[in-house]
Amino acid sequence: MASKQQIQQCITNCTNTANMLRTAANAVPNAGVREMVTFGATHVEMCIRQCEHASMQAQ
8 A cells, every 4th residue: 555655746746747738738729639638637637636535545
């Protein structure tokens, strides 16, 4: 089982990744591509919710 510190690092990494994806999406002129990159960011944010849940379980 992951330690609370490892889970927090996962949350931080996922948050940074989602933010980078959203920033990159804003720079994409093609609406279809922008939507897919934003969709990827949304999936990463779902991972963040799972990490937060795991963190609560580790307490």
